[in-house]
Amino acid sequence: MKVLVAIKRVVDFNVKVRVKADGSGVETANVKMSMNPFDEIAVEEAVRLKEAGAATEIVVVSCGVLACQETLRTALAIGADRAILVETAVELQPLAVAKLLKAVIQKEQPRLVILGKQAIDDDSNQTGQMLAALMNWPQATFASKLKLEGEKAQVTREVDGGLETISIKLPAVVTTDLRLNEPRYVTLPNIMKAKKKTLENLKPEALGVDVSPRLTTVKVIEPSKRKAGIKVADVKALVDKLRNDAKVL
Amino acid sequence: MSVLVVAEHDNKTVKKATLNTVAAAQKLGGEIHVLVAGHQAGEAAKAAAQIPGIKKVLLADAPHLGEFLAENVAALLVQVAKNYSHVLAPATSNGKNVMPRVAALLDVQQISDIAAVESADTFMRPIYAGNALATVKSKDAIKIITVRTTAFDAVAATGGSAPVEHVSAPADSGLSSFVTREVSKSERPELTAAKIIVSGGRGMGSGENFTKVLEPLADKLGAAMGASRAAVDAGFVPNDWQVGQTGKIVAPDLYVAVGISGAIQHLAGMKDSRVIVAINKDEEAPIFQVADFGVVGDLFQLVPSLVEELKK
Numbered sequence: 001m002k003v004l005v006a007i008k009r010v011v012d013f014n015v016k017v018r019v020k021a022d023g024s025g026v027e028t029a030n031v032k033m034s035m036n037p038f039d040e041i042a043v044e045e046a047v048r049l050k051e052a053g054a055a056t057e058i059v060v061v062s063c064g065v066l067a068c069q070e071t072l073r074t075a076l077a078i079g080a081d082r083a084i085l086v087e088t089a090v091e092l093q094p095l096a097v098a099k100l101l102k103a104v105i106q107k108e109q110p111r112l113v114i115l116g117k118q119a120i121d122d123d124s125n126q127t128g129q130m131l132a133a134l135m136n137w138p139q140a141t142f143a144s145k146l147k148l149e150g151e152k153a154q155v156t157r158e159v160d161g162g163l164e165t166i167s168i169k170l171p172a173v174v175t176t177d178l179r180l181n182e183p184r185y186v187t188l189p190n191i192m193k194a195k196k197k198t199l200e201n202l203k204p205e206a207l208g209v210d211v212s213p214r215l216t217t218v219k220v221i222e223p224s225k226r227k228a229g230i231k232v233a234d235v236k237a238l239v240d241k242l243r244n245d246a247k248v249l
Numbered sequence: 250m251s252v253l254v255v256a257e258h259d260n261k262t263v264k265k266a267t268l269n270t271v272a273a274a275q276k277l278g279g280e281i282h283v284l285v286a287g288h289q290a291g292e293a294a295k296a297a298a299q300i301p302g303i304k305k306v307l308l309a310d311a312p313h314l315g316e317f318l319a320e321n322v323a324a325l326l327v328q329v330a331k332n333y334s335h336v337l338a339p340a341t342s343n344g345k346n347v348m349p350r351v352a353a354l355l356d357v358q359q360i361s362d363i364a365a366v367e368s369a370d371t372f373m374r375p376i377y378a379g380n381a382l383a384t385v386k387s388k389d390a391i392k393i394i395t396v397r398t399t400a401f402d403a404v405a406a407t408g409g410s411a412p413v414e415h416v417s418a419p420a421d422s423g424l425s426s427f428v429t430r431e432v433s434k435s436e437r438p439e440l441t442a443a444k445i446i447v448s449g450g451r452g453m454g455s456g457e458n459f460t461k462v463l464e465p466l467a468d469k470l471g472a473a474m475g476a477s478r479a480a481v482d483a484g485f486v487p488n489d490w491q492v493g494q495t496g497k498i499v500a501p502d503l504y505v506a507v508g509i510s511g512a513i514q515h516l517a518g519m520k521d522s523r524v525i526v527a528i529n530k531d532e533e534a535p536i537f538q539v540a541d542f543g544v545v546g547d548l549f550q551l552v553p554s555l556v557e558e559l560k561k
Contacts, residue, residue, distance in 0.1 A: 016513065095358045120377070126352070130352065131353075142345075161432045178478065178488075214358035215387055220382065232542055242503070242542070
């Protein structure tokens with residue numbers, strides 16, 4: 001079974017982002033970039049499926065600027081077999097990415113597509129669901145457990161009230177939540193091996209997809225800062241403050 | 250202009266998230282309808298009809314809508330959405346699951362997690378874990394939107410009497426089926442609806458300590474219990490306790506963070522709380538930068554004595 005994993009290059013989760021002075025966006029020049037953490041979990045899950053003999057080939061796809069190649073190399077070092085970059089300088093929004101992925105899927109014919117549930121830059125949480133819709137495939141979002149059972153998959157999902165398990169027919173789209181697995185560290189020999197793996201470059205035009213953005217960013221501002229408060233000496237002083245100053249008790 | 254609000258409900262009652270979403274819909278102006286999609290959901294539809302200012306409740310009642318499977322609910326919404334300029338759902342796990350599917354089927358770029366309505370086509374939404382606020386303008390004919398519930402004060406639950414109209418649902422897609430649900434049972438208020446939240450982090454050390462040390466405090470305050478990602482990852486508490494960028498977004502009157510260092514991903518989920526209290530042994534912990542009141546010290550001594558002090 002072929003598994004396709006979609007990944008996104010984002011500002012590293014440890015970076016404290018700064019809003020550009022002109023309000024046009026967030027500063028990304030000279031900022032450390034990494035694979036979106038949820039996508040790393042997606043790659044790891046695919047590699048585990050292959051190690052368990054359930055998957056035969058893992059194709060990893062990213063859409064965006066040329067530098068996404070680095071992110072794809074990381075996925076290859078985790079254990080993906082080959083990579084595809086859909087290269088464009090256009091600011092991609094989730095619907096456009098879903099359309100690009102659909103075009104790639106039609107060429108690659110995977111039985112399972114795994115994505116992170118959310119990218120930590122735009123926090124949209126849309127691409128997997130949109131892709132499933134465009135393919136008319138079932139979706140299992142926010143997965144914390146994935147079990148393949150022949151022509152179906154059983155997926156446990158993290159939902160507001162706890163956990164929910166659903167059964168989906170393959171082919172299907174699964175999006176990962178934090179507890180699905182803990183991604184491995186890439187080793188130097190695997191980084192070296194990854195350099196020899198195939199990385200194909202495609203263009204949206206060649207795939208026949210219009211990627212022009214539907215949302216225009218009017219402005220980006222910094223949120224109003226919360227003032228740091230005070231430290232109190234003991235719990236007696238704390239209760240006094242909560243009762244008499246803040247009046248929350 | 251008319252606005253459809255997708256109700257969050259359990260087939261019997263309407264969840265508070267629906268009331269926050271109606272509040273967001275009111276900022277748009279125009280007629281507001283509420284859709285209740287479920288199974289044997291007549292009671293939920295009746296409850297929705299009592300929300301003041303609602304013109305009409307649409308009830309789609311079918312066995313295959315009972316578990317809110319995305320494929321079936323999205324197919325219904327695509328049919329209904331064509332009559333509206335805006336379709337809004339709360340950014341709950343259901344809303345996040347279903348709405349992008351609807352948007353893609355309508356060829357619309359969804360606007361996720363809005364925190365303010367600037368105009369009928371322009372919205373403010375947090376990005377980068379709330380470290381930036383983006384104002385975005387949509388070109389799509391129908392706006393598909395999920396709403397950050399903590400950003401809109403809930404409307405009243407009762408006082409109105411809207412008619413309930415039945416709508417038919419498309420057939421079961423057959424693509425997915427519900428297997429089972431493990432609901433965390435609790436007598437406590439729901440995390441996203443609670444006025445007070447007591448939350449624990451890695452510093453709690455174990456799940457047992459959540460029960461022994463933190464629970465008495467939550468009991469005393471009538472609070473919901475939450476946790477940081479570190480505590481959930483460590484297996485101390487269930488996943489649905491997680492507060493943060495990718496967990497639950499909360500904004501209670503009082504948030505008590507115990508043994509939580511305050512990673513930006515956690516702060517993203519709770520920094521809009523009215524009053525924040527931090528208890529942590531590390532006086533340099535970032536949580537103190539957002540806390541109104543901080544106490545530096547050993548939580549295993551401070552929390553029990555706080556409970557004692559509250560009894561006085």
